Amino acid sequence: MLQIGPYQISTPVVAAPMAGVTDKPYRQVCRQYGAGMVVSEMITSQKDLRDSTKTKFRSDLIGEPEPVVVQIVGTEPNVLAEAAQYNVANGAQIIDINMGCPAKKVCKKAAGSALLANEPLVQQILTTVVNAVDVPVTVKIRTGTSPDQRNAVNIARIAEAAGISAITIHGRTRQCKFVGQVEYDSIAAAKLAVDIPVIVNGDIDSPESAQQVLNYTNADAVMIGRAAQGQPWLFQQIADYLAHGHYQAIPSADQRAATIHKHIEAIHHFYGDVMGVRLARKHIKWYLSHWSSTPSEAYRQAITQTENPTEQIELLQAFLQSTTAINKAA
Structure with missing residues (x-):
C-alpha cells in the first residue's frame, strides 16, 4: 500500500499531472476509474498570476476527494514556499514540486527539469518548501538533464534528506523529452538508495507493462499520463491486475x-x-x-x-x- 504522510493511497496507480489535461473534470474521471491519487496541472508559484484565468481554473479544488494534490512550479525557494502555503490554505493536502517538465517555456526559466542541473538549488528548494508547510511534500523529476548527465540517485537522496515524502521519476532526461526508450535502471537505483516511496513514470501503457516495470524497479507505484488519454479505464485495469492478476478488457x-x-x-x-x-x-x-x-x-x-x-x-x-x-x- 502506497503511503504518503498520513494518507494511505487506495491503489498504487497515480494519474500524472499534465498541463492542459489534468483539470478538474479529467481528475474526476480518473478517480472514478481507479486512480488512487491524481495530481493537479502544474500551478505557477508567481503571486502576480494567481488571478489569471488559467490559474483560477487550475486552483479550483472544491469537492476533490482526498488526498488533494497540487503541483507547483518555479525556481525561487521562498516564492515556492509561499506558493505552497497559499495552496495549502486553498485546500491542498499534498504539495508536489515540478522538477520534471521538459517544456521549453518552462525550462527557459530554469524551472521544471532544468532545475536538475543545479543540485544545491534543488536541495534549497525542497528544504524550504518542506519547512514552510505542515502537509507532505513530494517531487517529480526526470533521470537527469541529458543521457550523459543522469543524477536521479543524487536527487532522490537530496529529496529524502530534505524531508520529501515521496518522489516520482520519469524514465527520460530533460533532453530526451518524450522521445526514445524509457530507461528504468536509474529509477531502480534510486529506489535502492532511499527509503521514501518511489513512483515510476514513463511509457506504462498496459496492466502488463505496469507489473513488469514495478517488478524491474521495485517502485511503490506507477504514474500514468498520456496512455490514459481517451481510455481512463486504464487506471482500473492496472489496479485490478496488480491486485488480482487479471482485469476486465474494457468497459462495455x-x-x-x-x-x-x-x-x-x-x-x-x-x-x-x-x-x-x-x-x-x-x-x-x-x-x-x-x-x-x-x-x-x-x-x-x-x-x-x-x-x-x-x-x-x-x-x-x-x-x-x-x-x-x-x-x-x-
Whole structure:
C-alpha cells in the first residue's frame, strides 16, 4: 500500500499531472476509474498570476476527494514556499514540486527539469518548501538533464534528506523529452538508495507493462499520463491486475459512451460554453481514437469545429449511438 504522510493511497496507480489535461473534470474521471491519487496541472508559484484565468481554473479544488494534490512550479525557494502555503490554505493536502517538465517555456526559466542541473538549488528548494508547510511534500523529476548527465540517485537522496515524502521519476532526461526508450535502471537505483516511496513514470501503457516495470524497479507505484488519454479505464485495469492478476478488457460500449458524454458535459459546465467547447475537442479526439469505429472526416470536423456546446454533445452522442453495436464486440 502506497503511503504518503498520513494518507494511505487506495491503489498504487497515480494519474500524472499534465498541463492542459489534468483539470478538474479529467481528475474526476480518473478517480472514478481507479486512480488512487491524481495530481493537479502544474500551478505557477508567481503571486502576480494567481488571478489569471488559467490559474483560477487550475486552483479550483472544491469537492476533490482526498488526498488533494497540487503541483507547483518555479525556481525561487521562498516564492515556492509561499506558493505552497497559499495552496495549502486553498485546500491542498499534498504539495508536489515540478522538477520534471521538459517544456521549453518552462525550462527557459530554469524551472521544471532544468532545475536538475543545479543540485544545491534543488536541495534549497525542497528544504524550504518542506519547512514552510505542515502537509507532505513530494517531487517529480526526470533521470537527469541529458543521457550523459543522469543524477536521479543524487536527487532522490537530496529529496529524502530534505524531508520529501515521496518522489516520482520519469524514465527520460530533460533532453530526451518524450522521445526514445524509457530507461528504468536509474529509477531502480534510486529506489535502492532511499527509503521514501518511489513512483515510476514513463511509457506504462498496459496492466502488463505496469507489473513488469514495478517488478524491474521495485517502485511503490506507477504514474500514468498520456496512455490514459481517451481510455481512463486504464487506471482500473492496472489496479485490478496488480491486485488480482487479471482485469476486465474494457468497459462495455454503453458504459464508455456514458463516460464520454458525462466527461464532455463536465468540461462544458466547468469552463463555460466558449472555453468548454474548445477544451473538449482534444478529449473527444482521444476518446474517438480508442473507439472501434472512426467518424468520417466530415463528421469529425463537425464535432471538433463546432462552437456550439449543445451541437457538440449531440453530434458526439449521435456518432457513439450509431456505432455502439460495433463497439459492443470490441
